[in-house]
Amino acid sequence: MPVNFAILRDKAFADEPLSRAECQGIFQCPPEQLEELSQYVYEVRRRYKGNGVSVQILTNAKSGNCDQNCAYCAQSAVSSAKIDKYPLVPFEILGNNASIASEKKVNRHCIGLSGMRFRDDPIDAFCDHIRRLDSKTPICCSIGFVTRSQAVKLKEAGITRINHNLNTGRNFYPKICTTHTYDERLANIEMLRSVGFEICCGGIVGMGESDDDVIDMLLDVRRIAPECVPINFLIPISGTPLEASDTQKLTPEYCLKVLMLARLLNPKTDVRCAAGRELYLRDHHALMFRAVNSIFAAGYLTTSGDGIGETIQIIEECGFKHDPK
Numbered sequence: 001m002p003v004n005f006a007i008l009r010d011k012a013f014a015d016e017p018l019s020r021a022e023c024q025g026i027f028q029c030p031p032e033q034l035e036e037l038s039q040y041v042y043e044v045r046r047r048y049k050g051n052g053v054s055v056q057i058l059t060n061a062k063s064g065n066c067d068q069n070c071a072y073c074a075q076s077a078v079s080s081a082k083i084d085k086y087p088l089v090p091f092e093i094l095g096n097n098a099s100i101a102s103e104k105k106v107n108r109h110c111i112g113l114s115g116m117r118f119r120d121d122p123i124d125a126f127c128d129h130i131r132r133l134d135s136k137t138p139i140c141c142s143i144g145f146v147t148r149s150q151a152v153k154l155k156e157a158g159i160t161r162i163n164h165n166l167n168t169g170r171n172f173y174p175k176i177c178t179t180h181t182y183d184e185r186l187a188n189i190e191m192l193r194s195v196g197f198e199i200c201c202g203g204i205v206g207m208g209e210s211d212d213d214v215i216d217m218l219l220d221v222r223r224i225a226p227e228c229v230p231i232n233f234l235i236p237i238s239g240t241p242l243e244a245s246d247t248q249k250l251t252p253e254y255c256l257k258v259l260m261l262a263r264l265l266n267p268k269t270d271v272r273c274a275a276g277r278e279l280y281l282r283d284h285h286a287l288m289f290r291a292v293n294s295i296f297a298a299g300y301l302t303t304s305g306d307g308i309g310e311t312i313q314i315i316e317e318c319g320f321k322h323d324p325k
């Protein structure tokens, strides 16, 4: 059933959730109406986020050797992907990236650690690194199911926000992971919130899920009310169970619909287009920024931080501005 775009916008202004039928209506929006829909979404984005775009960098501080079986992940126990595997990186690598983040005025430095459960000693070593950073750039951490006492240590070390994604809808979750449950993720997020962390929570689109699975995920993300909603589009990795995934569905138009839905359901939140941005959004970045106000710097972080300059250039060419805060 066609949806009234003005009603969707007004619901977002009132911070009311869209109904499932309204969410489905976005996925059914015909291509010739996408531009019009994006104008309504842009009104919401502009009211709460202006024309600013935040830029993040990512450091993978611990790689590989995870005992979980997340089907999309190169670091999982069931992946044969050829990746570098290492325990906690030396402090100098984090320190170098923190300097680049500060110098280039990126908004957040996201630090990822592979693995789902940690003994206390690696958490203590990681906290020592964070304390030594003395960084001016806010630090986020993507980490698994830490215990409450480990979460308190991370908070005291200076981490302000934790990324813990729902990844997909509840019903589809067992198709992408069987070594932990969707409910364990929800419980972990609740615990992290109670310790005082800001929450970064989103998911991955393109793993074979239905539109309703994406809607399930985004409605649950809205209930969590995170400070940031990262949306990743699957890049199939050779050696993972999803290596042969059919990503034909991930047209720029489809990806834009997902991002616009994420914005309408989370009007005041940072909505980030994360993995897959360059591959799937291609020359649709100007439309993308009508929904999205946060992206990762392009490419992998180099010692010169070149990807950050290129990313800011893309933002400006689309008529938006990097907002270093």
Ligand code: SF4
Binding pocket: 066, 067, 068, 069, 070, 073, 074, 075, 076, 077, 113, 114, 115, 116, 144
């Ligand atoms: S828990 Fe994290 S590192 Fe481990 S397989 Fe899942 S996504 Fe990869």
